[in-house]
Amino acid sequence: MKHKVLILGTLGEFTELVKKAKEKGYETVVCDGYADGIARTYADKAYTIPVTDVDAIALMCREEGVDGIITSFSDLLLECMVKIADKAGLPCYLKPEQLSWYRDKSACRDVLDKLGLPAPGFRKISVELLKQGSEEEIQQSIANLQYPLISKPLDKYGSRGIFIIHHSDEVRKKALQTAEYTDCQEILVEEYNDGYEFNMMTWVMDGKVNVISIADREKTEMEEGMLPLSTRNVYPSRFLAEVEKSATDILQNYIRYTGQTEGALSMQFFWKPGRGIQVCEIAGRFFGYEHELTDMVYGFQTEELLLDYLYEKDRIKEMFHRHDIHHPVKYGAVLYFQGRQLQIADQTAACELAKEKCVVKPWIFYKEGERVIEYGPNPYLALYYIETENRRQLELETEKFFSEMSIRDPEGREVAYRNKIPEYEKEKKTDD
Structure with a gap:
């Protein structure tokens, strides 16, 4: 019997998974809410159903005779895969009752705390307290935490809704900004x-x-x-x-x-x-x-x-x-370039860097004329996978990319943020 696999996700990073499945002789079905996801091009069948519509996708699995489901690369996709597999009777390495330990930051921290495993100090604060409580009550709720702090949602991923809190007088403002990104009644404040x-x-x-x-x-x-x-x-x-x-x-x-x-x-x-x-x-x-x-x-x-x-x-x-x-x-790195929410007009420099010998795979996410969207389907302006024979060479190539990268808007303003290599206290000598 020929296997039929559902790959949950159709954006660019799923293309290799679809191709590999077909190489192995499996029939491939892809599904998510992105109608123009590039992985659809390579699949045998494609459905446009939001991944959160668990019942609809589980029904599709039964109707299609899918005998395996797989995804990765995002917490939301993982959560939906686990729930779909459970509903459709498909094997999966996690069950719905285990999900909170991998999806809920609060549940994860509770386990780490219970097991005595090291994690930054944290407190959960109710959104109601942030809106209605006195300044004294808010400060009491995070007593004994050491500044700087960060506020983050309990239910989001991809660095969404995370803000740095440097001083006590910023707690309410920054935490309320975080609250705008969550459906939960609490947010997390932890030591940075x-x-x-x-x-x-x-x-x-x-x-x-x-x-x-x-x-x-x-x-x-x-x-x-x-x-x-x-x-x-x-x-x-x-x-x-x-x-x-x-x-x-x-x-x-x-x-x-x-x-x-x-x-x-x-x-x-x-x-x-x-x-x-x-x-x-x-x-x-x-x-x-x-x-x-x-x-x-x-x-x-x-x-x-x-x-x-x-x-x-x-x-x-x-x-x-x-x-x-x-x-x-080899030694390798992925270089991420993030950008301001401006319109893309000139990507010449970004395209020239894509031709560098060390580049294994370039990925320029926007077309000229498009506007950069925060938390849209494109996670970055561009990324480059680069490889070299040793670490020193990797550093030199990175410096070239970080200094030469440029994407301009129609008025000539720089869209790309300027990346920096951090300073390291201790450099390894084994890669010379």
Whole structure:
């Protein structure tokens, strides 16, 4: 019998998953609410149903005879996949009752707290208190937290609705701004960690965490007081040896509590010499616009893993038997360029950078004449996957991109924010 797989998501990062599924001889069905999603071009069948319409997609799965469902790269897609799989009777590595530990920041923090695992100090504040409470009551609600703080929604992803709070007199204003981004009756206020930041992707197999990659997650403060934005993720992390064991142990303890025995598992965390690790977020999926780096740097293909989980689980053990995160084939990075909400007129410089020899894959998201939309289907102005033979060369190439990148609006104003490479206290010497 020929397998028929539903791939939940049709935007650009799903094209390789659809192609790989077809290479393996599977019939492919794609679905989401984006009518012009590029992955539709490659699929055997395509449906335009919002991913949140769980009942409609579950019914479609039964009518189509779908025998597997997969997605990744976004928390919302993960949540919808788990619920659809449950309704349609399809196998999935998480159940709906486990979702809160991967989707609700409050539930995640409660587990970390209960297990004694390190995370920034936090408090939950009711939106009602922020609107109606006295200044004294608001300050009391965050007593003992150390400034700077950040306010964030409990139910959103992609850095939406997150604001830095530097002083006590900013708490109400910034927290109310966060409240505009959530449907919850509470928001989260937590201590802001200024340590190095990391992205870690793993796969759980037979209840054991297997590390796929750990990357340096670099950010740039584009404008004073603005939350720093993601600008480069570097593979492998220069601090891999320092953080790998502690980070893996944290995830192992976490899934022992949540009951996850298989499937994707990722973590964003902070670390600083002498301070140790603090968990930022834990998710049951891989990072969007980043999983390509594991293929570039290690020859480890995420699409292969996701599809083998559905239909050829025995192959996964062999994938990890060959995989060694301490011996990269190349050094790689994804460079993200974020922009102001202006109209795009001239992308010449961005297109020229796409031709650089180190570029494995360029991705320019907007067409000339379009306006940059915050939190629209395009997450960035542009991104570039680059690879080099060593880390020093990677730094040089990055500096070139960060200095030469330019996108102009019709009046000649710069649309792209200027990225910066952060300063590191300690440089590794093993990549010379």
